[in-house]
Amino acid sequence: MVDRILGRGRDATAEAAEAADAVTAALTDPKQITWARVQLARNLRRPRILDLVGAMAEEFVELHGDRLFGDDEAVVTGLARIGDRRVVVVGQQKGADTEENIRRNFGMPHPEGYRKAMRIMELAERFGLPIVTFVDVPGAHPGPESEERGIAEAIARSIGLMSRLRTPIVVVITGEGGSGGALAIAVGDVVVALENAVYSVISPEGCASILWRTSDEAPTAALAMRMTAPEQQALGVIDIVVPEPGAGAHTDHAETARRLKAVIVEQLDALARVSLDDLVEARYRRFRGFGAFREVDATPPPPPERPGLADRLRNLLDPGRWSGISSIPAGRADREPPARDEV
Amino acid sequence: MPPVPRTRLEGWSDVPIKLPSFRPRRDAYPPDLWTKCPSCGEMLFNKQLDKVLRVCPSCGHHFRLSAAARLDLVLDHGSFAERDGGLESEDPLGFVDQKGYPDRIAAAQLATGMRDAAVWGTGLVDGRPVAICVMDFGFMGGSMGAVVGEKVTRATEHALAERIPLIVVSASGGARMQEGTLSLMQLAKTVSALERLRAAGVPFVSILTDPTTGGVFASYAVLGDVNIAEPNALIGFAGARVSAGTIAQELPPGFQRSEFLYEHGFLDLVVHRSALRDEVVGLLRYLVARPQPVVEVIEGEPLALPNFRPFSFLTNLAERVLPPESAPAAPPNGNGAGPGTPPTPTPSTSGPRESSTSPPAEEAPRG
Numbered sequence A: 001m002v003d004r005i006l007g008r009g010r011d012a013t014a015e016a017a018e019a020a021d022a023v024t025a026a027l028t029d030p031k032q033i034t035w036a037r038v039q040l041a042r043n044l045r046r047p048r049i050l051d052l053v054g055a056m057a058e059e060f061v062e063l064h065g066d067r068l069f070g071d072d073e074a075v076v077t078g079l080a081r082i083g084d085r086r087v088v089v090v091g092q093q094k095g096a097d098t099e100e101n102i103r104r105n106f107g108m109p110h111p112e113g114y115r116k117a118m119r120i121m122e123l124a125e126r127f128g129l130p131i132v133t134f135v136d137v138p139g140a141h142p143g144p145e146s147e148e149r150g151i152a153e154a155i156a157r158s159i160g161l162m163s164r165l166r167t168p169i170v171v172v173i174t175g176e177g178g179s180g181g182a183l184a185i186a187v188g189d190v191v192v193a194l195e196n197a198v199y200s201v202i203s204p205e206g207c208a209s210i211l212w213r214t215s216d217e218a219p220t221a222a223l224a225m226r227m228t229a230p231e232q233q234a235l236g237v238i239d240i241v242v243p244e245p246g247a248g249a250h251t252d253h254a255e256t257a258r259r260l261k262a263v264i265v266e267q268l269d270a271l272a273r274v275s276l277d278d279l280v281e282a283r284y285r286r287f288r289g290f291g292a293f294r295e296v297d298a299t300p301p302p303p304p305e306r307p308g309l310a311d312r313l314r315n316l317l318d319p320g321r322w323s324g325i326s327s328i329p330a331g332r333a334d335r336e337p338p339a340r341d342e343v
Numbered sequence B: 001m002p003p004v005p006r007t008r009l010e011g012w013s014d015v016p017i018k019l020p021s022f023r024p025r026r027d028a029y030p031p032d033l034w035t036k037c038p039s040c041g042e043m044l045f046n047k048q049l050d051k052v053l054r055v056c057p058s059c060g061h062h063f064r065l066s067a068a069a070r071l072d073l074v075l076d077h078g079s080f081a082e083r084d085g086g087l088e089s090e091d092p093l094g095f096v097d098q099k100g101y102p103d104r105i106a107a108a109q110l111a112t113g114m115r116d117a118a119v120w121g122t123g124l125v126d127g128r129p130v131a132i133c134v135m136d137f138g139f140m141g142g143s144m145g146a147v148v149g150e151k152v153t154r155a156t157e158h159a160l161a162e163r164i165p166l167i168v169v170s171a172s173g174g175a176r177m178q179e180g181t182l183s184l185m186q187l188a189k190t191v192s193a194l195e196r197l198r199a200a201g202v203p204f205v206s207i208l209t210d211p212t213t214g215g216v217f218a219s220y221a222v223l224g225d226v227n228i229a230e231p232n233a234l235i236g237f238a239g240a241r242v243s244a245g246t247i248a249q250e251l252p253p254g255f256q257r258s259e260f261l262y263e264h265g266f267l268d269l270v271v272h273r274s275a276l277r278d279e280v281v282g283l284l285r286y287l288v289a290r291p292q293p294v295v296e297v298i299e300g301e302p303l304a305l306p307n308f309r310p311f312s313f314l315t316n317l318a319e320r321v322l323p324p325e326s327a328p329a330a331p332p333n334g335n336g337a338g339p340g341t342p343p344t345p346t347p348s349t350s351g352p353r354e355s356s357t358s359p360p361a362e363e364a365p366r367g
Helices: A003-004 A006-029 A030-041 A049-056 A098-103 A112-127 A143-147 A151-164 A180-181 A202-211 A213-222 A230-237 A255-272 A276-288 A310-315 B005-012 B046-051 B067-074 B101-112 B148-160 B179-199 B240-247 B260-261 B271-286 B297-305 B310-335 B343-355 B361-366
Strands: A059-063 A076-081 A087-092 A131-137 A171-178 A191-196 A198-200 A241-242 A293-295 B032-034 B043-045 B082-083 B087-089 B119-125 B128-135 B166-172 B204-213 B226-229
Touching: A003 A180, A030 A198, A030 A213, A049 A076, A049 A087, A049 A131, A049 A255, A076 A112, A076 A255, A087 A112, A112 A151, A112 B032, A131 A180, A143 A151, A151 A180, A151 A276, A151 B179, A171 A180, A171 A255, A180 A213, A180 B179, A191 A230, A191 A255, A198 B179, A202 A213, A202 B179, A230 A241, A230 B166, A241 A255, A241 B271, A276 B179, B032 B046, B043 B226, B067 B082, B067 B119, B067 B128, B067 B166, B067 B271, B082 B148, B101 B179, B119 B148, B119 B271, B128 B148, B148 B166, B148 B179, B179 B204, B204 B271, B226 B260
Parallel strands: A087 A131, A131 A171, A171 A191, A171 A198, A191 A241, B128 B166, B166 B204, B204 B226
Antiparallel strands: A059 A076, A076 A087, A293 B087, B032 B043, B082 B119, B119 B128
């Protein structure tokens, strides 16, 4: 009462209301929400595969090397016992600090990383072990060494291998699901994602720099691509979204691992009851069915407009036409170099 | 004698009439007649360029080909029959950047006369049936969305069902951003189908043309049983901009060109466009679909087919008619003339006569 008489309360409530408005604006603006999720997915303290497996597995043995070139530390593979189930785990590992990040190449695998993953997944099939993959990658390493050793080939082969492996595969997207580098280990029977994980065909910065001509529009691109886990679930790309504790997975690694473990164990049990033939067929059907298209009447669309004789004569008689062209055309304008960042 | 002032003077028109000048300016060329080679700077007359398969005669630069021109180049003339021409992309994300995605598709359709960036169908290569899918870079950078993925997959499934070779000609900047992760899933879709083709022993020839990058290169384009590329085509996983932006590293000259990939072992052949068709023809002579293990069909065949075949009558006689009849005839042969006698006609005619004495049960059908 005194406060109100003195006018302090009104100010205080007004300030609070303004602050609340700002918060709700931030919370209701979809672009902000999406971008906040992207930032959470990239959070430096987000739990990685080693944290999660360390917390949820009773035992873990890491396996190394692709037997062809080397050992890529951006990819972690190994044998683990999760809730009395022997499984093979595969996943990308980002570093916690600069030194580790340099060692692990910021979680961007080279071809040998994917070839190591393939070797271990084939091993899993051979010994009848189910596979759990943990996806957290900004994208495969895009440098010259990667291209020389065939990053595209490694990714394509890995996708192909996973599509036909005769063993259950559970995919968990824990952070960034960055394009082909993520999909290479994300072809599975069931795709689980943490609430603040993202999955996209290209990084929002890359998309923005191509379509908006500036990477500053990355939040807009992130929103347009619908890259958050719940939106991907709506599209059918992700099956299960696991809620994160508190303000995000980085605040409580143990609880995140506990929640993930429950889902993984449940899914492994469900998949173990399906015959391997049905499993592989269902996996094929799942990925065969992606994509939105319609089938219209097959009559070809009208041919590109070519100027008729009258138009061509008119053009010929119009001197402004040729003088308007300032220089010799090099190639065709619509055949500019491609937007090659698309992956 | 400039004509324009005189018409003004006579005053029958206030509008200045510009009479046509047929002398073009030195520095200006109509774009639909001439093309400047981006490699050597030579000016090329378009009609001439089309005649030489759009390869620069002076420096050998390969211009990009439309899907229709590519089909003409690879297939026997007039043998192409398009399938699923009516597939059209939808807009699953409601994607809007500067323009809405449906508008972009409509604009690309109007500009190219295609429905999407790929066509597939069946055709003949030197008389051999093939399933072929060809991409066109002119349609939204040849980007792979649901339709391209579906067409490649259907071509693969058709090749698998008919057990005919699959040819895919790639020309693409990668997956189509406007369809988000659904276009990423096309990588998995196409590669899964190709895995089945591979397991069934049906050949797949991948032809990579300028440019083949991103998700297309990292899926079906790189997985050919034989990978063929055109000279100096841009082929790679990550774009130069991504590489430069991510790793801040100088890229070597010739990086991500056909010859670079050939050196590093990811291409079998780098072939000039004029030799491409011959190369494919030669390869398809070697790469023939593995014969299917058709157990049940073989068992059913002798029962289903009549014994008499007009053109293989003698072989039928030798292989099919003789064994079942020789089985009842075996006891008489074993009795009398022995195993060496059946081929010559005289012992066989004498055979029954001899046998008629010993086993009377077999005698009745003979007579």
